[in-house]
Amino acid sequence: MRSLKRALLALTVLASTPLALTPAPAAAQQPAGPERLALTIYNQNLALVEDVRRLNLPAGRSRQEFPGVSASIRPETVSLSGDGLSVVEQNFDFDLLTPDKLMTAAVGDEIGLVRINPATGGETELRARVLAANEGVVLQIGDRIEVLRDDGVPTRVIFDEVPANLRPRPTLSVTLNADRAGTRETTLSYLTTGLSWRADYVIDFDEAAGRMDLTGWITLTNQSGVTFTDADTRLVAGELNMLSGLGGGYGGRNTYGTDSGDAEDLADYYIYPIPERVTVANNQTKQVGLYAATGVPARKRYRSEFSGFGNRQPSSAEVAVVFDNSRASGLGRALPSGIVRVYMDDVGGQSRFVGEDGIGHTSAGAEVAITTGSAFDVTVQTTITDSQVIRIDQNNARTRYEMAYDVRNARREPVTVELRQTGLGRNGRLISESQTGERPNADTRVWQVRVPANGTTRVTATFEIE
Template identity: 65%
Template sequence: MIRAIGPFALALLLAAPANAQQVEEGPGGPDRVSLTVYNQNIALVEDVRNLNVPAGRSRQEFPGVSASIRPETVGLSGRGLSVVEQNFDYDLLTPGKLMESAVGNEIGIVRTNPGSGAQTTERARVLAANQGVVLQIGDRIEVLRDDGVPTRVIFDRVPQNLRPRPTLSVTLDAEGAGRRETTLSYLTSGLTWKADYVARFDEKAGQLDLTGWVTLTNNSGATFSNAQTRVVAGDVNLIGNQGGYNPRQPVRGGGVRGNGTQSGGEGALADVYVYPLPEAVTVANNQTKQVGLIDAAGVPATKRYLRVINGFFTAEQPIAAEVGVIFTNGSGAAARALPAGVIRVYVKDEAGEPRFIGESQVDHSPAGSEIVVTTGDAFDVTVQPRLVSSERVSKRLVDYFRTRYAMEYTVRNARPEAVTVEVRQRGLGRDTELTEQSIEGEMRDARTVVWRVPVPANGETKLTATITTGG
């Protein structure tokens, strides 16, 4: 067993720089703390403590800060205070570190006779502590090993550079003495969050119930107790990549931007959304915690069947339609921006039991967005495209021509109820013209045309169209 014994002078443990008048040991932790956690493995910590600060220069200790702190981001504010110097001590006190720090110094070795229980104590000089501990005891050299003889190592003091937990020390210059509130703020890695949702979809009623959770994961090396916590949806610009910062490699975020509105407690801030959690939470180190984000009932929702056809061709076999659930987060309790996350959809079976039917990743969605959750493919709703004919109709430039495609799409429905299938034809070029359509389509964008095809129960519908487009 390795242990440190005896009291030691505070001045030895916390030796101040020569220009500091006095060393003050701050409280063991913050009086209150708030967290702002971003999507990019980074968080802003605001640590408020009441300190008794002497006039002039002194050094204050802030134990309990994150072990993953970015020291260059530290800011300290308080009435009449200015910062002269700051140090982050992260070499933690462990038996191994304690022995390494003792190299060149003497320690006490206490051995206990297993038979008689008698103890013998010797002084030894530590010569090395690499892959093992090498000692000089008098004129002999020994290796400290586990040979079955109970042995204790006694250290005279704790080295000045070792800390029981990560500690930030700040040299302050105060205009006057007295107790005052100080706010320590810094960025740290090791704190992440993500959103997860559960949607209980009732197709007959045309609505769903939506529950959302925020999952916080803390690997920062510190515990944050009763922290007022916010999570930020959207990416901010960081220099470097996750876990390291390279000043030559800027990384710019590309999250969905909000519409500037505020609802449901969240707010838009510089094109990202901030979501305050409803209550203060304690996030322990090496802990994952889930906190409720949204609970909305009766949100209008519909099912969508979709098949995207890329290019003009004939399919030998029918292609299954993609199934999705669509709702808008713009009415009722769901009228709020939703952070990106995974939405898992459940429906009730004939016995009324919920059954999982699929999940989908959704992007950051401002209030009023149409959200589509793709749950899988429908084997009983299919689309089979057929290229009836194609011909080049004109050639205006050397590298530009127009082609006329005659297409037929057979849309089948083996379900006992009628459905509407959205057929999207992609691969269009310049100056597209739609003619001879059996169902009127619309251009979704410059390269995509969309038809909404009604199909009767246990039936089929043939969609025909002529598409003339530039190459």
């Protein structure tokens, strides 16, 4: 169709008489635009559209057309409700009017051609029959067979009518049965793909003050094929069970807390209303503010975690910014999954990007850790200083590991490193330790290790593992 498209680019499509671009039966009516429009956008490329209009209906059956519905509508989800109304049938017409389709529909019929002499401006009118419109347009003009070419000669093509099956935009037509004549409010609702949202966060972290400012943004993307104007918009965070394979929200970590947040809830999902009405054009990405908090208590955390027991070369500690998503901290809101970007001021007071991390849907009351990278000047080395097998009986034995953890700090200030040893198993036992730690779960031992500036701290521990 490439040559057909090139040929049609040079044409002005006209009609011999004025035509409506959406021809409809006499009984069909096109209601005025929506009085209210609401969008509920899920984070799984799915949205619920609610279109409220006032319709003036005759008694009995009539057909109503709703042009401008989403081109990505799922027709099986359409619902139209109103007092005294029932739906007889509905059709979704998505074969859109284009120059290519207009010419293809004219195959076998006559069209008008107006050719303009570039030198004199004189026009020549003639009729032609369209023989083919495949990889070019083949015309019969009298006894001649010609190919419509893009040769720089101005040409207008005149079509006598627009085919009834071609629409200038996606149109939903509904046949209704009304129990009485009159005006009433109706609600058209449907699910559509092509609408999505994501959350993005910015943290300005002041390490010296132990505080941070958090700003949350919502990015809306509309690829549904239609513009939504002045819509009351709500965002739903949570993973829907979708049989059609529409699932697939952000796969970050889920963090759990015990506080109830201020987001509205629906079943087991959180709803985030956007304060002002939103207009999202087709093929547009828009950012709107979700919320902002200042002076939230936060701290830097160094962490090294080791799975199993073995000799390991020095490895850098993981660096994270940690804060409590609680009311006491000035937050206490459910946080939708998204990307968190962290900035800090350098010695000259200039804000610098230091790293980013993803979070899953995070409930209020949870501790949140945003990993920004690794600290090359804070390292941990593990060494097995002794090990032995302790025979319990003929079939069972335990292994005793004597471990040494050398935590080194090359910074000019002291640091605290969270040292985590996993792999204890349900029946693993701690025999001794040089520093008191804690066991947050059956598999893990944790120490908070204080390391002086430009110094080293050694932690030793003995475990017996089945």
